Amino acid sequence: METSMGVWLALLLGLFPALGWLLWWWNDLWYALPLKFRYSSTGTRLPPGHLGFPFLGEMITFLWYFKFLRRPDEFINSKRRKYGDGEGMYRTHLFGSPSIIACFPSITKYIYRSGDVFIVKWPNVDLMGKTSLGAVHGKAHARIRSYVTNAINRPDSLRRIAVHVQPRMVAALQSWAHKGQLKGYSEVKKVTFENIGKLFVNFEPGPGLESMDKLFNGLLKGIRAQPFNVPGFAYHHAIQCRKKLEAIFRVELEKKKKNGNGVETTNDLMDGLMQIEDDEGKKLSDQEIVENIIGLVVGGYDSTALSSTWALYFLAKFPNVLEKLREENMAACKNKKGEFITSEDLSRMKYTANVVEETIRMANIAAINFRLATREVEYKGTNLDYNSRNVIEIKSDIIWVHIYAGYKIPKDWKVILWIRYLHTNPENFDDPMCFNPDRWNKPAKPGTFQVFGGGSRICPGNMLARLQIALFLHHLSVGYKWELVNPDAGIIYLSHPIPVDGVEIKFSKI
Ligand code: HEM
Numbered sequence: 001m002e003t004s005m006g007v008w009l010a011l012l013l014g015l016f017p018a019l020g021w022l023l024w025w026w027n028d029l030w031y032a033l034p035l036k037f038r039y040s041s042t043g044t045r046l047p048p049g050h051l052g053f054p055f056l057g058e059m060i061t062f063l064w065y066f067k068f069l070r071r072p073d074e075f076i077n078s079k080r081r082k083y084g085d086g087e088g089m090y091r092t093h094l095f096g097s098p099s100i101i102a103c104f105p106s107i108t109k110y111i112y113r114s115g116d117v118f119i120v121k122w123p124n125v126d127l128m129g130k131t132s133l134g135a136v137h138g139k140a141h142a143r144i145r146s147y148v149t150n151a152i153n154r155p156d157s158l159r160r161i162a163v164h165v166q167p168r169m170v171a172a173l174q175s176w177a178h179k180g181q182l183k184g185y186s187e188v189k190k191v192t193f194e195n196i197g198k199l200f201v202n203f204e205p206g207p208g209l210e211s212m213d214k215l216f217n218g219l220l221k222g223i224r225a226q227p228f229n230v231p232g233f234a235y236h237h238a239i240q241c242r243k244k245l246e247a248i249f250r251v252e253l254e255k256k257k258k259n260g261n262g263v264e265t266t267n268d269l270m271d272g273l274m275q276i277e278d279d280e281g282k283k284l285s286d287q288e289i290v291e292n293i294i295g296l297v298v299g300g301y302d303s304t305a306l307s308s309t310w311a312l313y314f315l316a317k318f319p320n321v322l323e324k325l326r327e328e329n330m331a332a333c334k335n336k337k338g339e340f341i342t343s344e345d346l347s348r349m350k351y352t353a354n355v356v357e358e359t360i361r362m363a364n365i366a367a368i369n370f371r372l373a374t375r376e377v378e379y380k381g382t383n384l385d386y387n388s389r390n391v392i393e394i395k396s397d398i399i400w401v402h403i404y405a406g407y408k409i410p411k412d413w414k415v416i417l418w419i420r421y422l423h424t425n426p427e428n429f430d431d432p433m434c435f436n437p438d439r440w441n442k443p444a445k446p447g448t449f450q451v452f453g454g455g456s457r458i459c460p461g462n463m464l465a466r467l468q469i470a471l472f473l474h475h476l477s478v479g480y481k482w483e484l485v486n487p488d489a490g491i492i493y494l495s496h497p498i499p500v501d502g503v504e505i506k507f508s509k510i
Helices: 002-040 059-068 073-083 105-113 138-153 155-179 184-201 207-223 234-258 269-275 286-317 319-332 343-347 350-363 419-424 437-441 462-479
Strands: 089-094 097-102 118-120 181-183 369-373 377-379 391-395 398-402 407-409 414-417 480-484 504-509
Touching (some): 002 089, 002 097, 059 073, 073 089, 138 286, 138 462, 155 181, 155 184, 181 184, 184 269, 184 286, 207 234, 207 286, 234 269, 269 286, 286 480, 319 350, 319 462, 343 462, 350 462
Parallel strands (some): 097 414
Antiparallel strands (some): 181 504, 377 407, 391 398
16 A cells, blocks of 8 residues: 555656646747757757747746846846857747747848748737738738828928927926926826827817727737737727727718818828828728728827836936936027927937937837748858858767758747847947937947837838927926936836836926
């Protein structure tokens, strides 16, 4: 009896570690092992790394660094320590897919430029709409994109937008001074949404806009959530929000159609989308118009609001920067006699532009970006002198020569472009965690600054975002002073980086 108990105990004790080992290597055995066999004869291999547990992959490790330790860059640093540089590529399993992480400028640049092979694949893209700019490909993408870029990212449109957005910014800052103490993030969000509402669909501030703001917040939360369409889950709630938003925009679209099909109405973004025609004179369908408006608000709303909020935070932490910024902005409005600043004025304000670039570099709103490999790709790196990479090793008196033949990116694997690490890696930016706008007096090293993504998908709102932040900095610096209520507040990194207190500030007129 005692003997059989002992056998069972030994079996159990052996079984648990064996099971643990199997689970730990499950995804590697399932996804990577067959590929390793296939590649062994070619001399190429998968990038180093670990795919982790079934279904979860390395999600727990990712959350450990991003959510619990709140040291997001250690996620990549720990891989570099464990596996070496690996050309800035590591295999992993994240967000439900086997993936290759790309975190060095050379490889991210290569992926962005090879847009025909590495296509965009956002998680939960159905929430934005299957016909929205971020979801469509090829001709459909080019057609909508060229219109959107013209409407929001070219000098003449920016000139017009600069005039439109300033009154709301000025009014918002005045109301902040009346309040005295406020949460920067929620206040910046309000004014950003009011401006976007006006520019995109000619909506005026009021209760209608406020409830839409709530719906968009619900939608945004779902985009970053696990896609469980079950009541109580963020994704399910986001679908409900999306349906309501769609209904609101459809009503607006019908109104515009009645008032002359968008031709002589308000000249907002929806009017413009109603006018686009392809080579055969075909216009966008109602569904395409509505989904693109939703997609553009999703792309441009929180990202711009978060960046402006980070500007408030950094300027409070670095008063020397605020002083220089104020000096330049005061000088710019010396001869203005009450008129607003223009986009031309801004183009001459070098230091303000530097503060904008440094803010968006350090804010790292889009920490990662996704692509999907539509075919198998061999990446040999940028240094063509492969011989210098071959490794000679002497083991047990035998000379082993490891021939470097590059890494494979397997077909149908995701590529996760780790943009954040480009901006926080000291090899790319000196003293990267220091807010130093003067570093932009000379251009960044090639490929190291990719806040807005790259290639044919580069953010079409990048100049609009810069403009809005610069205008905000202008009115803020010339008229107000503020301090952080909790200067030592920790920072949360998921779903987006923001100080835990939402940047609570004491705010007053100068
Ligand atoms: C600081 C603010 C912003 C940041 C950091 C940001 C960042 C990004 C990034 C990283 C991408 C992915 C690019 C790629 O896949 O290569 C993107 C795409 C996009 N962004 Fe932005 N963005 C910002 C502001 C805006 C604004 C103001 C708008 C519009 C009003 C906008 C609309 C879009 C759209 C529609 C796409 C998809 C483009 C496509 O697939 O062709 N973004 N953005």
